[in-house]
Amino acid sequence: MKVTVDQDKCVASGQCVTAAAAVFDQRDEDGVVVLLNENPSAELTADVQHAATVCPALAITVDE
Template identity: 80%
Template sequence: MKVSIDQDKCVASGQCVMAAAEVFDQRDEDGIVVLLNENPPEEQADDVRQAAALCPALAITVDE
């Protein structure tokens, strides 16, 4: 699994962090998503998929 983000699309809702805090974080100054791990382990895959599905801006791409 490879995860990528588009910070330009991000609306700082924080849904990704709530779903997969090991993979996503937010910048302190504006809340924009920060990718902590572009290749998360298999045990985090479901959380990452949920984060992508919950993102209101569709700023997360997951390639299986």
């Protein structure tokens, strides 16, 4: 799995961090998404897919 984020689309809602804190974080200054792991393990697949689904800005892309 490969994860990408579009920081320009991000609205800093934090839903991705709530769904998959091992993969996503937020910048302290503005809350924009930070990708911690672009190739997370298979055990995190469900969490990452959930994060992409709940992102209000659709700023997360997951390629299997």
